Amino acid sequence: MALNCGIVGLPNVGKSTIFSALTSAKAEAANYPFCTIDPNFGIVAVPDPRLDKLVEMFKPKRRVPAVVEFVDIAGLVKGASKGEGLGNQFLSHIREVGMIAHVVRCFDDPDIIHVANRISPKDDIEVIHTELALADLETLDKRLEKLQKQLKVQDSAIKKETEKEIAVLTKIRPALESGKPARTVQLDDDEKAVVQSSFLITMKKEIFVCNVDESGLAGNAYVDEVKKAAAEIGSEAVSICGKFEAELSDLESEAERREFLQGIGLEESGLSSLIHAAYRLLGLRTFFTAGEDECRAWTIKAGFKAPQAAGVIHTDFERGFIKAEVYHYDDLIKLGSELAVRQAGKLRQEGKEYIVQDGDVMFFKFNV
Numbered sequence: 001m002a003l004n005c006g007i008v009g010l011p012n013v014g015k016s017t018i019f020s021a022l023t024s025a026k027a028e029a030a031n032y033p034f035c036t037i038d039p040n041f042g043i044v045a046v047p048d049p050r051l052d053k054l055v056e057m058f059k060p061k062r063r064v065p066a067v068v069e070f071v072d073i074a075g076l077v078k079g080a081s082k083g084e085g086l087g088n089q090f091l092s093h094i095r096e097v098g099m100i101a102h103v104v105r106c107f108d109d110p111d112i113i114h115v116a117n118r119i120s121p122k123d124d125i126e127v128i129h130t131e132l133a134l135a136d137l138e139t140l141d142k143r144l145e146k147l148q149k150q151l152k153v154q155d156s157a158i159k160k161e162t163e164k165e166i167a168v169l170t171k172i173r174p175a176l177e178s179g180k181p182a183r184t185v186q187l188d189d190d191e192k193a194v195v196q197s198s199f200l201i202t203m204k205k206e207i208f209v210c211n212v213d214e215s216g217l218a219g220n221a222y223v224d225e226v227k228k229a230a231a232e233i234g235s236e237a238v239s240i241c242g243k244f245e246a247e248l249s250d251l252e253s254e255a256e257r258r259e260f261l262q263g264i265g266l267e268e269s270g271l272s273s274l275i276h277a278a279y280r281l282l283g284l285r286t287f288f289t290a291g292e293d294e295c296r297a298w299t300i301k302a303g304f305k306a307p308q309a310a311g312v313i314h315t316d317f318e319r320g321f322i323k324a325e326v327y328h329y330d331d332l333i334k335l336g337s338e339l340a341v342r343q344a345g346k347l348r349q350e351g352k353e354y355i356v357q358d359g360d361v362m363f364f365k366f367n368v
C-alpha cells in the first residue's frame with residue numbers, strides 16, 4: 001500500500017521542477033505555462049534512518065525502502081472546468097491518488113511568468129480550490145444521474161444503498177457549488193465510506209508545497225500566507241527549493257547529505273519533510289522486516305492489526321496468519337542485537353488482535 005501523491009497547482013509555478021527534484025526523474029520544466037501535457041510518474045524511496053541502521057546491523061543482501069509515487073500533471077487555470085487553458089481532463093490522472101500536493105509559487109522572479117501577472121499565494125490557492133471543487137461537482141452530478149436511474153430497480157437492498165449514497169452526495173453538493181472542498185463537509189464514518197467510491201479529489205488530504213528559492217528556505221511572506229491557508233483547513237505546508245533538493249539528491253552518502261543540510265541550516269530535506277507531513281496527515285505507520293536476506297520498510301495505516309499488516313506483504317500471510325514475533329526497533333538499538341533482544345525477553349509472540357506499532361520489527365508465522 002505505497003502512498004501515492006498527485007501534484008496540482010497553477011501553470012508555471014514549478015510543479016515539474018519540484019517533481020524532478022524529488023524523484024530525480026527528469027520531467028520537462030520550462031518557463032512557459034502548460035509545459036507539461038502528459039503526466040509524469042516517479043517513485044521515490046521514503047527516507048528512513050531506521051532502515052539504514054537495520055541494514056548496518058543485519059548486513060542483508062537487499063535493502064528495500066518504502067516508496068511514494070508522485071504524479072505530476074498539467075497546470076490548472078481559472079475556468080479550467082469550463083475548458084480554459086488545457087481544461088481539467090488531466091485531473092483524471094490523479095483521481096485515485098491517496099493525497100494531493102498543492103504547489104504554490106512563493107518566489108519572486110520577474111523573468112518567470114505568472115499566469116495572473118501577480119504573486120499572491122492566497123489567490124492562487126483559491127483558484128485551484130475552486131477549479132478542483134467544480135471538477136468534483138461535475139463528477140458528483142454524473143454519479144447522481146446514474147444513481148437516480150438505479151433507484152428504479154426492484155431489489156430493495158440495492159435501492160437502500162443507492163438512497164444512502166444519494167443522500168450523502170446531496171449533502172456534499174452545496175459545498176462544491178460554492179467552490180469549497182468536499183472534505184469541509186462534516187460526515188460520519190458511514191457516510192465517508194459511501195463517498196470513497198466516487199473519487200472526489202477534494203475529499204483527499206491536501207498538503208501545500210511552497211516552491212521557494214534559496215532565500216525563501218528560511219521563510220518569507222508568501223510562505224506565511226500559505227501556512228495560514230493550510231492551518232485554516234487543518235493541513236500543513238512544507239517549503240521546497242527545487243535547486244537545493246536536486247543537489248541534495250545527487251549526493252551519495254548520508255553523511256554528505258547531513259553536512260549539506262546543516263550548511264543551509266535545515267534539519268531535513270524537503271522530500272522528507274513532505275513525506276513526514278503526509279504520513280502524519282494520512283495516519284500512516286512503518287513497520288520493518290529484518291533478516292540476512294532483506295531489510296525492508298512497510299507502510300500501513302495506524303490501527304492495523306497484525307494480520308492486516310501481514311497482508312501488506314502478501315495476501316497469503318493474512319489469510320493463513322498464525323502469529324507474529326515482534327520486537328521494537330528502539331529495543332534493538334538499546335540492546336545492540338536481535339539475540340540480546342531475545343535474551344532480554346523483549347521479543348514477543350502476538351496474535352490476531354495485536355495492533356502494529358510504528359517501528360515494530362515483525363516476523364510472521366503463517367500457514368496456507
Ligand SMILES: Nc1nc2c(ncn2[C@@H]2O[C@H](COP(=O)(O)OP(=O)(O)OP(=O)(O)O)[C@@H](O)[C@H]2O)c(=O)[nH]1
Binds near residue numbers: 009010033037
Ligand atoms: N527563479 C526561480 N525559478 C523557478 C523556481 N522553480 C521553478 N522555476 C522556473 O519556473 C519555470 C516553470 O517551472 P515548471 O516546473 O515547468 O512549472 P510547472 O508548474 O510544471 O508548469 P506547467 O507544467 O507549465 O504547468 C521554469 O523556468 C523553472 O525553471 C524557483 O524556485 N525560482
Ligand SMILES: [Mg+2]
Binds near residue numbers: 016035
Ligand atoms: Mg509542469
